[in-house]
Amino acid sequence: MSLSHAQELVLRDSTIAFDLDGTLVDTAPDLVGALNTILAEEGLPALPFDDVRKMVGRGAKALLERGFAAAGAPLDADRAPRLVERFIAIYLGRIAHESAPFEGVVETLAALKAAGARLVVCTNKLTHLSVALLDAVDLTRFFDAVVGADDAPAPKPDPRHVLAAIAAVGGDPARAVMVGDSINDVLSAKAAKVPALLVSFGYTEAPVETLGGDLLIDRFSEVPEAAISLLTSCGAEKSGL
Template sequence: MTDRDLEGWTIAFDLDGTLVDSAPDLIGTLNRLLVEEGLAPVAMEEAQKLIGSGARALLVHGFEAAGASVERAKSDELFQRFLTDYSAHIADGSQPFEGVVETLERLTERGALLVVATNKRSDLSELLLQKLDLARHFAAIVGPDRVSARKPSGAHLKEAVAQAGGDPERAIMVGDAAPDAGAARDAGMPCILTTFGYTPVPVETLGGDVLIDAFEDVEEAIDGILSDFYVLKALRG
């Protein structure tokens, strides 16, 4: 029988670049729009660094990378075209990173409450996770439209954890980029960062408490953080 030693703890996960390798479909939509606008597509390897702050930011960065007008990238009409195309192709090539399903199942068996805290719109996040059969693992899926402030504000994490029924004082963030690290720091939460995500700057510079090279390492990282937590708690009496 599995020891439910994570009872009372909430693990908050970023989505793109943490749970799911969603770059193929995000960049696919971006490149289709660029071509429709008479611009050259951006290379997948370079464009991955543009992901993480939401669709509008991806459009702006993508048009910048193509040497095009940023004002055009900010237009509502282009944004709606992006959403329409992306919704139709949201899981064509996107896949969970290796070890995601097994790790989420083990964390749940150990009593942890799981929540997604992402800068991706909630409806798109739910659609992607449903198509990949991942939504069932999470007590809540919380995009920026369901909180008072988006990452890197700590309010995003605190409110996401609360919406899932958890305690923000007993929560850990797992992400891949600066918005995740910044939000965790602002919320006073420990932060685990992946080295396989989409950050445009070296992940080592972001101030995460633990860096992991594979999703299978999430569980061990959580155990290390909780070990330190309970040692400090014992020392404080």
């Protein structure tokens, strides 16, 4: 992918924050596998892939809580810490067995980085799991920082997560875009006064068109053009034009 000089000028020194699961990487196969493994260990039935796919994106504890509830055995608060720890161990052991970047991710990130954009991951996944996944699928090289839920003042939908991610790369919220796939991405971005760019191929229970993002794209390769549009329009609004 090549960008024009004019496009690069807009992107230079901007900050683009990316959600991870369902935005950069199709992680559902390994998350579903890890969840069904722990359900089996607890004597519970496996859940259908499509059902679990919609549960992804709020962190390990939330996924377990929703998964156990769907399997007919609500997660006991006293057992939750041990089961979360076990789930993380299972998942880490298979973190990229079936997971892979979505089509166009590598080429697009390379073009954005070459243009001088500051790239950061802003995810409700734990940071060490995020880094392990990014390493496994060879995406770490594109990012200036990874800010997981445990490294943020509070996780998405809290706006402080987005603001912490932008700050981690020395960025300016007035020149930033949040790219994601879920309502948490939209809520956190909007509250941080950062435009939300949504992808249509991610993980969300509600139709992505209803989430209130500023723009919606169907292909990851559309990120540069969409981000430029948002950066340009937001810049004009903030300057009073």
